Amino acid sequence: MVNPLYEIEVQVDEPFVDKVDVADLETVAAATLTHCARHTATLSVVITDDAAVHQLNRDYRGVDKTTDVLSFAAHDPVDGPAIDFPAELAAALERNIGDILIAYPYAERQAARCGNSIGAELRLLVVHGVLHLLGYDHGTDEEEAEMWAAQETVLAQFGDAALARRVYPDEETQL
Numbered sequence: 001m002v003n004p005l006y007e008i009e010v011q012v013d014e015p016f017v018d019k020v021d022v023a024d025l026e027t028v029a030a031a032t033l034t035h036c037a038r039h040t041a042t043l044s045v046v047i048t049d050d051a052a053v054h055q056l057n058r059d060y061r062g063v064d065k066t067t068d069v070l071s072f073a074a075h076d077p078v079d080g081p082a083i084d085f086p087a088e089l090a091a092a093l094e095r096n097i098g099d100i101l102i103a104y105p106y107a108e109r110q111a112a113r114c115g116n117s118i119g120a121e122l123r124l125l126v127v128h129g130v131l132h133l134l135g136y137d138h139g140t141d142e143e144e145a146e147m148w149a150a151q152e153t154v155l156a157q158f159g160d161a162a163l164a165r166r167v168y169p170d171e172e173t174q175l
Contacts, residue, residue, distance in 0.1 A: 006030050007042040007095070016047050016104045021119060028123045032130040032154050042096045043133060045126055053103035068106050069125040071132035074098040100129030114166060124163045127154045 008029045010022045025045055033041050054066040061070075074096045102125050111121035131147055138144035152164035 003030050003034065005040040006033055009044045010047070011044065012047040013049060013052075013104070015049070019104070019118065020047050020122065024119060025122060025126050028126050028154070028158060029130050031157055032127050032150075033134075035150060035154050036131070036134050038097075038134060040095050043098060043100065043130065045100045045102065045129070047102050047104050047122075050103045050105045053101055053106065056101060066103055066106050068103060068110055069129050070101045071129045072099045072101075073133050073135075097130075098133040100126065100133065102126070102129070114163075116160075116163060120158075120160045120163055123158055123160055124151070124155060127151050127164075 006029070008026045010020075010025050012020045012022065029043065029045065050066040053068075053070060054064075056070055057067050058064045060072070075098075102122065107121045107125060108118050111118045114121070128147075128151060131150055136143070136147040136150065138147050148165050152161050155161050155164050
């Protein structure tokens with residue numbers, strides 16, 4: 001059972017519904033939140049196609065190609081005065097950490113190239129996405145080491161620890 005203090009919504013586009021284990025993705029997202037000592041959280045995971053992720057990657061990151069996973073954090077540092085929301089709304093906003101979008105066809109190709117199952121690939125991408133929502137990054141060697149260690153610890157619970165530090169066979173994807 002997923003922690004009741006987590007609200008994890010997994011939405012799967014119609015072409016992929018029969019290929020995705022929603023409960024597995026909810027469980028791995030919850031395991032990541034627990035590992036990071038996040039006691040309450042709301043997030044969504046959307047499994048969609050390459051075109052949708054390509055467009056978002058272009059529009060929001062300025063990268064005109066598809067990718068495996070995108071994370072959109074709900075909380076970005078902002079300059080200026082804080083907005084004084086009513087307590088209940090402020091609490092709900094604080095719990096919401098953001099959204100993760102995964103391009104299923106891209107993930108499927110990546111899994112085949114790397115020699116693992118699509119289920120394992122999706123677990124890796126969900127863990128990676130949740131870590132980004134929680135502020136992890138891999139822009140420096142130190143950040144990458146911390147993020148990869150967290151991925152490895154979470155994925156080990158699912159028998160996928162080796163995926164956390166894999167080397168990609170080409171430049172198409174870099175988590």
